[in-house]
């Protein structure tokens with residue numbers, strides 16, 4: 001059994017979070033992960049507050065266990081989503097792609113545990129000062145919006161800088177990754193890409209097939225020029241986009257080209273126009289299975305690797 005401060009803080013069986021993947025992580029997926037003993041997270045993404053409230057209600061109809069909501073801070077609806085999270089007294093809020101400072105007071109008052117995603121030591125220290133309960137340190141191996149540092153470099157530096165429990169994200173897809181993250185000082189992990197192949201994850205079948213076929217070098221980061229780099233699978237769309245970033249196309253036009261691409265991948269499985277966000281671990285995925293099985297398998301593997309690690313010490 002693996003037990004850390006994360007189990008205690010949240011009252012969960014496995015210290016494993018499911019990443020808050022925009023357009024993907026709905027009430028059903030989050031509830032399945034929580035029901036399986038981890039922490040499921042509903043992604044608000046760019047959706048309006050009503051959608052988020054609906055997904056919270058769906059999750060509550062499936063599980064009594066705690067789950068979280070992820071606020072994508074670049075969303076035009078971030079303010080109203082933040083309000084819904086406080087009103088609904090969601091157990092945990094995670095944030096991504098920015099600084100959640102202005103919402104912290106309302107969440108604290110509502111008893112919502114605040115666990116921000118950080119991609120740097122400075123951000124980690126700031127989040128401690130404003131009352132975070134734990135931190136998710138996310139390396140650039142992850143899918144979606146990415147920072148600069150790798151998980152291997154970021155996690156120990158964040159762990160050294162703060163006393164809060166740290167959850168490692170980015171590059172973790174199995175028990176080896178989880179055990180390695182623990183060696184870096186983490187007390188939990190967050191996985192997104194691995195949960196894309198959960199039976200309860202309702203992305204288009206083409207998306208799942210693309211993941212199953214992915215190879216090590218099949219992800220690419222686009223969007224650096226616009227200041228929000230995003231990792232996804234290489235497709236005709238992302239290759240074309242990457243080239244356009246080096247032309248004299250205007251920022252407005254470039255921005256427009258990206259609109260709707262994630263939805264096209266998730267809902268339509270559109271191989272041409274879709275943006276299939278995924279982390280560098282995509283090639284490690286080999287099967288579809290229930291969310292609960294993923295949690296059990298990863299944690300049991302991690303436990304064995306952590307025990308076996310002693311074999312190198314003579």
Ligand code: TUI
Nearest residue numbers: 022072096097098099117118119138144145146147228
């Ligand atoms: O947020 C994510 N992953 C995401 S968000 C997303 S939706 C999107 N769509 C189009 C463009 C941009 C986003 C898809 N995937 N992960 C968490 C994360 N947060 N990674 C890095 C950061 C981060 C970056 C900067 C956190 C804080 C931060 O601080 C900025 C500041 O204000 O200092």
